[in-house]
Amino acid sequence: MTKRIRSKIARGSGELATLSLLAEQPLYGFEIARQIGERTGGALQFTLASLYPLLYEMEKRGWVEGHWQANHAGRDRRYYRLTSAGRKQLAPLKQEWRSFFQALDSLAGVSHA
Amino acid sequence: MPEPVKPDWTKLVRERLGEMRSCNQDVVTELAAHLEEVYEEACARRSNETEAMRFALEQVDDWQVLGAEIARAKSEEDSMDHRTKIVLLPAIAIMFAVGLVLLFLDRAEILQRLVWIACMALLLYAAASEANRLNLRTRAVWLPGFVSLIAASLFMFAEEIVLAHDASFYFTDISLRPGHLISGLPRWFYMLWLIAQVLCGALGAFLSRRGGGTRVARLAAGTFPALVMFLVCGFVIPVSAFFYEHNTLVLSHPSRLALGILIWAAVPAVAMLVGAAPFLKEAKLQQA
Numbered sequence: 001m002t003k004r005i006r007s008k009i010a011r012g013s014g015e016l017a018t019l020s021l022l023a024e025q026p027l028y029g030f031e032i033a034r035q036i037g038e039r040t041g042g043a044l045q046f047t048l049a050s051l052y053p054l055l056y057e058m059e060k061r062g063w064v065e066g067h068w069q070a071n072h073a074g075r076d077r078r079y080y081r082l083t084s085a086g087r088k089q090l091a092p093l094k095q096e097w098r099s100f101f102q103a104l105d106s107l108a109g110v111s112h113a
Numbered sequence: 114m115p116e117p118v119k120p121d122w123t124k125l126v127r128e129r130l131g132e133m134r135s136c137n138q139d140v141v142t143e144l145a146a147h148l149e150e151v152y153e154e155a156c157a158r159r160s161n162e163t164e165a166m167r168f169a170l171e172q173v174d175d176w177q178v179l180g181a182e183i184a185r186a187k188s189e190e191d192s193m194d195h196r197t198k199i200v201l202l203p204a205i206a207i208m209f210a211v212g213l214v215l216l217f218l219d220r221a222e223i224l225q226r227l228v229w230i231a232c233m234a235l236l237l238y239a240a241a242s243e244a245n246r247l248n249l250r251t252r253a254v255w256l257p258g259f260v261s262l263i264a265a266s267l268f269m270f271a272e273e274i275v276l277a278h279d280a281s282f283y284f285t286d287i288s289l290r291p292g293h294l295i296s297g298l299p300r301w302f303y304m305l306w307l308i309a310q311v312l313c314g315a316l317g318a319f320l321s322r323r324g325g326g327t328r329v330a331r332l333a334a335g336t337f338p339a340l341v342m343f344l345v346c347g348f349v350i351p352v353s354a355f356f357y358e359h360n361t362l363v364l365s366h367p368s369r370l371a372l373g374i375l376i377w378a379a380v381p382a383v384a385m386l387v388g389a390a391p392f393l394k395e396a397k398l399q400q401a
Contacts, residue, residue, distance in 0.1 A: 028146075029146075048147050048148065052144060052147075052183060053179070053182035054186075056140075068139075078139070
């Protein structure tokens with residue numbers, strides 16, 4: 001498993017990680033946290049405390065939209081889907097992180113490969 | 114073998130988030146569902162309810178902080194109210210500065226009191242109207258800390274008025290002649306003020322906790338007046354005495370200065386800690 005990234009760094013990447021996942025399909029909170037953990041090999045891990053303020057903040061900005069829906073087990077879950085405003089945010093956000101990694105790379109030899 | 118009782122996650126989340134206004138039923142239900150899934154997933158992997166429960170609860174370090182962050186995320190406005198930013202905060206800053214200058218110059222005692230009272234009223238008004246919009250540190254440390262400091266100062270002024278003496282008489286008298294502490298009015302003045310510090314510590318820590326402050330933030334807000342007094346006695350008075358007043362008495366008697374710090378900072382800090390103590394604990398987990 002990849003070494004877990006410290007919470008402050010991980011938290012900064014929360015918007016991009018969440019929007020990227022939701023661009024694929026609507027997900028509910030627990031599933032978002034689980035998929036981020038799995039797909040980054042455990043390097044990024046979002047707890048309840050770090051995830052929901054972020055989701056509510058993005059919902060307030062109109063980037064995501066939440067709606068209640070029963071999952072396959074019949075339980076009510078609040079699914080989040082990306083809005084068109086959120087989709088528009090994704091490209092510049094990716095570009096911002098690319099620039100960030102390039103800047104770090106030239107400064108400290110941190111490759112973003 | 115009887116099946117173990119499942120935790121009531123909704124009840125647990127509601128109790129832990131307390132009275133946060135923005136955490137409505139939808140938020141409680143959503144967070145409870147999340148914890149439930151974490152718990153069930155952990156149960157499936159670990160097959161030990163206690164361990165799974167602990168694992169689920171580790172999702173949140175501090176429920177007060179989480180509640181405050183959710184409240185902020187859900188609040189309609191990100192930025193501070195225009196009136197607060199343009200009118201209240203500058204007015205508070207100016208009055209606070211004027212109050213400090215008058216205090217250090219030892220001038221216009223009645224005006225000083227009026228300035229502090231007005232400053233406190235405005236601060237409380239600003240805090241009440243902006244609590245959800247301010248950043249966590251301001252909401253949980255600075256505002257409660259200043260409210261606690263002003264309350265501590267007001268207690269002192271009120272006592273001086275009741276005892277019908279010049280402002281700062283007792284403060285100066287006790288600082289320069291600590292022997293006066295053991296007899297007469299100075300003793301009553303000090304003891305009553307000390308008891309009031311318990312309330313000030315409680316007030317600061319309570320407001321900090323309500324604002325989502327961590328334990329350290331609550332501690333800082335609760336003991337803020339003592340920290341300020343420590344700076345005044347340990348730094349402002351010696352610097353002022355040396356550079357401006359050329360008063361060698363203070364500098365040639367460091368033991369008196371140390372005693373002043375003990376009387377006006379260390380002992381009150383203990384009193385404030387006593388008051389703040391009930392608000393330093395996390396809300397107890399009720400058996401779910």
